[in-house]
Amino acid sequence: xxxxxxxxxxxxxxxxxxxxxxxxxxxxxxxxxxxxxxxxxxxxxxxxxxxxxxxxxxxxxxxxxxxxxxxxxxxxxxxxxxxxxxxxxxxxxxxxxxxxxxxxxxxxxxxxxxxxxxxxxxxxxxxxxxxxxxxxxxxxxxxxxxxxxxxxxxxxxxxxxxxxxxxxxxxxxxxxxxxxxxxxxxxxxxxxxxxxxxxxxxxxxxxxxxxxxxxxxxxxxxxxxxxxxxxxxxxxxxxxxxxxxxxxxxxxxxxxxxxxxxxxxxxxxxxxxxxxxxxxxxxxxxxxxxxxxxxxxxxxxxxxxxxxxxxxxxxxxxxxxxxxxxxxxxxxxxxxxxxxxxxxxxxxxxxxxxxxxxxxxxxxxxxxxxxxxxxxxxxxxxxxxxxxxxxxxxxxxxxxxxxxxxxxxxxxxxxxxxxxxxxxxxxxxxxxxxxxxxxxxxxxxxxxxxxxxxxxxxxxxxxxxxxxxxxxxxxxxxxxxxxxxxxxxxxxxxxxxxxxxxxxxxxxxxxxxxxxxxxxxxxxxxxxxxxxxxxxxxxxxxxxxxxxxxxxxxxxxxxxxxxxxxxxxxxxxxxxxxxxxxxxxxxxxxxxxxxxxxxxxxxxxxxxxxxxxxxxxxxxxxxxxxxxxxxxxxxxxxxx
Numbered sequence: 269x270x271x272x273x274x275x276x277x278x279x280x281x282x283x284x285x286x287x288x289x290x291x292x293x294x295x296x297x298x299x300x301x302x303x304x305x306x307x308x309x310x311x312x313x314x315x316x317x318x319x320x321x322x323x324x325x326x327x328x329x330x331x332x333x334x335x336x337x338x339x340x341x342x343x344x345x346x347x348x349x350x351x352x353x354x355x356x357x358x359x360x361x362x363x364x365x366x367x368x369x370x371x372x373x374x375x376x377x378x379x380x381x382x383x384x385x386x387x388x389x390x391x392x393x394x395x396x397x398x399x400x401x402x403x404x405x406x407x408x409x410x411x412x413x414x415x416x417x418x419x420x421x422x423x424x425x426x427x428x429x430x431x432x433x434x435x436x437x438x439x440x441x442x443x444x445x446x447x448x449x450x451x452x453x454x455x456x457x458x459x460x461x462x463x464x465x466x467x468x469x470x471x472x473x474x475x476x477x478x479x480x481x482x483x484x485x486x487x488x489x490x491x492x493x494x495x496x497x498x499x500x501x502x503x504x505x506x507x508x509x510x511x512x513x514x515x516x517x518x519x520x521x522x523x524x525x526x527x528x529x530x531x532x533x534x535x536x537x538x539x540x541x542x543x544x545x546x547x548x549x550x551x552x553x554x555x556x557x558x559x560x561x562x563x564x565x566x567x568x569x570x571x572x573x574x575x576x577x578x579x580x581x582x583x584x585x586x587x588x589x590x591x592x593x594x595x596x597x598x599x600x601x602x603x604x605x606x607x608x609x610x611x612x613x614x615x616x617x618x619x620x621x622x623x624x625x626x627x628x629x630x631x632x633x634x635x636x637x638x639x640x641x642x643x644x645x646x647x648x649x650x651x652x653x654x655x656x657x658x659x660x661x662x663x664x665x666x667x668x669x670x671x672x673x674x675x676x677x678x679x680x681x682x683x684x685x686x687x688x689x690x691x692x693x694x695x696x697x698x699x700x701x702x703x704x705x706x707x708x709x710x711x712x713x714x715x716x717x718x719x720x721x722x723x724x725x726x727x728x729x730x731x732x733x734x735x736x737x738x739x740x741x742x743x744x745x746x747x748x749x750x751x752x753x754x755x756x757x758x759x760x761x762x763x764x765x766x767x768x769x770x771x772x773x774x775x776x777x778x779x780x781x782x783x784x785x786x787x788x789x790x791x792x793x794x795x796x797x798x799x800x801x802x803x804x805x806x807x808x809x810x811x812x813x814x815x816x817x818x819x820x821x822x823x824x825x826x827x828x829x830x831x832x833x834x835x836x837x838x839x840x841x842x843x844x845x846x847x848x849x850x851x852x853x854x855x856x857x858x859x860x861x862x863x864x865x866x867x868x869x870x871x872x873x874x875x876x877x878x879x880x881x882x883x884x885x886x887x888x889x890x891x892x893x894x895x896x897x898x899x900x901x902x903x904x905x906x907x908x
Contacts, residue, residue, distance in 0.1 A: 346389035357576040376634040391419035499528040499636035553610035649681035733820035751825040755832040
């Protein structure tokens with residue numbers, strides 16, 4: 269509930285993240301002239317609120333001012349606004365004298381603009397709602413370049429409210445940056461490629477080697493009439509196997525496969541291609557074309573785009589002026605021109621008969637798709653992986669748009685393979701294909717390939733699977749497990765610490781015996797970093813272990829806890845309770861708004877839910893129907 273006082277003449281101090289709490293304490297200690305009775309500390313979210321409570325700092329939370337239902341309405345409104353602006357931008361570009369080249373560039377780039385634009389629209393609407401409800405005398409916050417703070421600053425100016433933007437000292441800034449990037453530095457050894465990318469970019473000898481290797485490869489396959497190209501592969505683990513099956517092709521219909529792979533792939537990523545003798549190119553289009561931009565043409569393009577995305581009557585001028593720099597549009601356009609020229613020459617030379625466009629929402633894949641469409645190559649787009657969790661969230665609100673409007677998407681493959689019925693329905697209802705609905709095929713999910721057979725096998729040997737996993741973890745038989753899996757590089761150390769803290773308080777309060785919390789790092793994260801950053805790592809009831817089979821562990825556990833992980837889908841389909849840590853109120857992943865997931869956004873709700881699960885009869889908990897998920901995802905090789 270909102271504290272019962274008037275905000276009109278009060279100072280509010282907004283804290284956006286945990287490290288700022290230490291700065292807040294130092295600030296209040298130094299500036300004693302501030303009357304503490306006149307200052308209200310406001311936590312940006314429930315996660316920050318938890319740490320303020322631990323420091324015994326009285327505060328309120330933005331969630332006390334704008335409840336979760338209203339917040340979800342604002343998110344829906346921002347997403348709908350986003351699509352409307354994308355539509356109006358494409359319409360304006362086509363109806364003006366803008367060059368087709370720049371229109372195609374925008375069409376290739378637009379999906380990468382979606383998330384940051386949606387965030388800007390969301391926070392503008394959100395802070396507008398906050399300051400509609402309260403009118404503080406002064407707003408204080410720490411400066412950084414995150415989207416929420418940039419939008420807050422502009423909203424304060426628009427509302428004509430007094431504010432003070434405090435700078436962060438260099439040492440604190442360095443420490444915060446290290447903490448933010450620490451999980452990234454914890455990738456396994458064979459995923460360190462991103463660390464050396466900077467050096468490889470200027471590795472002259474490697475570029476020469478790739479140039480001659482590409483020339484020999486193209487000479488070998490040039491002239492064949494059965495070439496199928498695959499792009500633009502970044503080699504997500506779930507795509508590898510299916511890609512190889514496609515590339516190897518039907519033996520009765522042989523084809524020459526050529527994979528267009530990202531230049532950032534490490535050698536280990538390309539080993540499956542080498543073992544299967546599938547040729548691949550790692551294109552280098554950093555030269556060979558005059559990339560000088562006609563500034564007059566580009567300025568006209570920017571003017572049109574800025575007017576559509578940030579009209580003057582609705583947004584501060586700051587966003588329109590900063591838009592090209594925030595999104596690095598000039599460099600993106602140079603990359604587009606270089607890549608388009610490279611792939612255009614390549615397709616002209618090879619004349620492929622079929623083009624598979626992996627991850628059809630990505631910038632580079634859409635450039636590939638554009639080239640293939642221009643040259644009359646049959647195209648198939650597929651994104652049958654976990655990414656469609658997010659895009660389903662973008663699609664669903666659009667059902668409320670005017671049915672005659674649809675979504676303007678001028679670069680489309682001849683067929684699109686999607687993960688499930690909901691996403692197929694979204695493509696159809698949004699008129700992506702102007703009535704050619706038969707070209708949207710629900711092929712199923714890479715993630716659920718062979719899942720249902722594995723599930724039958726595991727459930728049939730449920731007790732043996734349980735014994736095996738307890739033996740692997742060196743735990744006594746009859747132990748109860750709470751399993752945690754997270755989203756890679758996303759609050760990797762924050763949530764495990766918070767969960768361990770809550771778990772141990774419950775264990776001590778109710779004197780539980782043989783109850784354990786198992787923290788499983790993401791496969792691309794480093795186990796050792798989880799260990800050294802967890803404050804409860806030496807407690808015998810906390811286990812940080814990565815190398816074990818996930819399905820038997822789910823079967824053996826009482827529940828799965830996650831902030832976002834596809835493992836939650838698999839746990840739900842294995843009839844296990846799933847607790848979703850929603851402290852940040854992430855509205856992107858609409859599948860998690862289903863009632864089969866138990867969402868918690870504060871420590872008290874988390875503790876209560878874990879207690880209910882461990883002390884209740886499992887047969888009475890969270891009964892799950894497969895049909896709740898089947899409209900999102902189907903398995904690749906069998907129907908639900």
